[in-house]
Amino acid sequence: MIKLIATGVLVLVMTLGGVFAAVKFGQPPADDHKVDAPPPPQYVQGDLMTLPVLSNGAVAGYFLIRSTLLVDSVIMKDVKAPMTAYMTDELFGLLVGDKILDVKEVGKFDVAGFKTKIKDGINARMEKPLVRDVMIQQMDYITKEILDARDSTRKPQKIVINTDPEPPKAAAATPSH
Template sequence: MIKILLVGLWVCALTLGGVYAAVSLGGKPDENAEAKVETPTEYVSGETLSLPVVSDGEVSGYFLARLSVIVDSDKAKKIHVPVAPYITDQLFGLLVGDKLIDLPNTGRLDVAGFKTRVKDGINAQFGEEIVTGVIVEQLDYLSKADLRSEDPSRRSHTVKIVEGEKPPEAKSEGASH
């Protein structure tokens, strides 16, 4: 009987010692744990745009573009301004103003660089890092000659500049912020 009592006390002492050692030697929690928490994001759908391409003083064709962005929803709520018009502004500036796409060499478009320029441009207008990602859903070119052609099979001819990405399935699709 005494042996069983001594074995029980020995097991209790070992258990308590193990718990004490685990707690005291376990260290502090990871200081970067808060940094690893994902920021809440929101999907903002952009409009489908038809942007004119002007060469030699006349319209030679149109870019069909649709971009959407992923924004930090906490920061977007603070600005109280719709983000979609800023997407349109950036697209117009890059495709029409800066002529970022060289039409004979459309295959040379740096898609990652294009997305970065859109993201950085929108964030610069807001003055803070609101946009966290850009989704290129459509970026095509239609020449004016193809649009005016009598041949219906030629009318549907578009130059796919970028193969479209699918937007994420989000709860807040089409949000205005």
């Protein structure tokens, strides 16, 4: 009888010891020197923008631009105005106001320099390094003659062709049970 009780107590002690060891050593160590990872950047998807090209006081054609900004999510919390408004204004200023692109010499267009000017222009306005990168998914030029002719076989002139990938789609919320 004593052997049976002693065996039961031994099994109880071993079970409790195993549970205690699993709880104690199964947790990650408490690290006081934990380094916080920087928050991931945020994507600001721009709409397809149509910007007029003026020549001799009349509209000669249109730039069609679809772009995305990669912004610092910490600084973005302080921004009150919509970023698409800043993006539209910067693109309008560069393409229509400064005319940095001559549509007759599209082959010489510096895409990397154009993206840098957009980034630097928005960051200068915000007075903070908000924009990390500019991604251009589409940039075309369509003449007024093509629009007036309404000829579906004539296509716009491609200025930028797939230089940047599409931004990642926002993850859909998973239903909980």
